[in-house]
Amino acid sequence: GAVVSQHPSWVICKSGTSVKIECRSLDFQATTMFWYRQFPKQSLMLMATSNEGSKATYEQGVEKDKFLINHASLTLSTLTVTSAHPEDSSFYICSARWAGEKLFFGSGTQLSVL
């Protein structure tokens, strides 16, 4: 099966700093990757669809200037949380499609903003 690697797994940062999360497809090319966020006891909420070589498509209510997505290659998408604040503390997880409709997920990143 396809493997998606996500780093870091856990990050703690000060309020006002920026945090970059990487999502890599290790053994396949992913033209599209998806970024989700999950708050405690809530469902995975789609934040944006990342398309290789073009601008990401953001879901309603997600600030594109705050959550910068870059998908510069077929194997790497990054999510940068700019000027992070405590309310951005959440679990962020990426996924990619390969060989059909199934999604393959990274292991997620737990972000804590102090």
Add this chain to the structure above:
Amino acid sequence: ILNVEQSPQSLHVQEGDSTNFTCSFPSSNFYALHWYRWETAKSPEALFVMTLNGDEKKKGRISATLNTKEGYSYLYIKGSQPEDSATYLCACLNQAGTALIFGKGTTLSVSS
């Protein structure tokens, strides 16, 4: 906005018990339904992708059914084992058919 509901939120069964949980979704503009298993500290893993009304899929002791006319899918686990303990996620394709919208999941705990 597509709303995917799962029930129960959590359940606890004994080893050997069979169990099932439900995923409900709007029956209009249905494209596809996915089931994923998410074990603690691991990545969600795809179980089934279902598209046609009446679909039934099976993977070992786990099976799923789909009723698109009434907007629900059932996931069944026969003879639960401790290794089945996980959160089971249901997701449907959004109206644009471009992304998956997830339910909150059902967390299953199996005691030996």
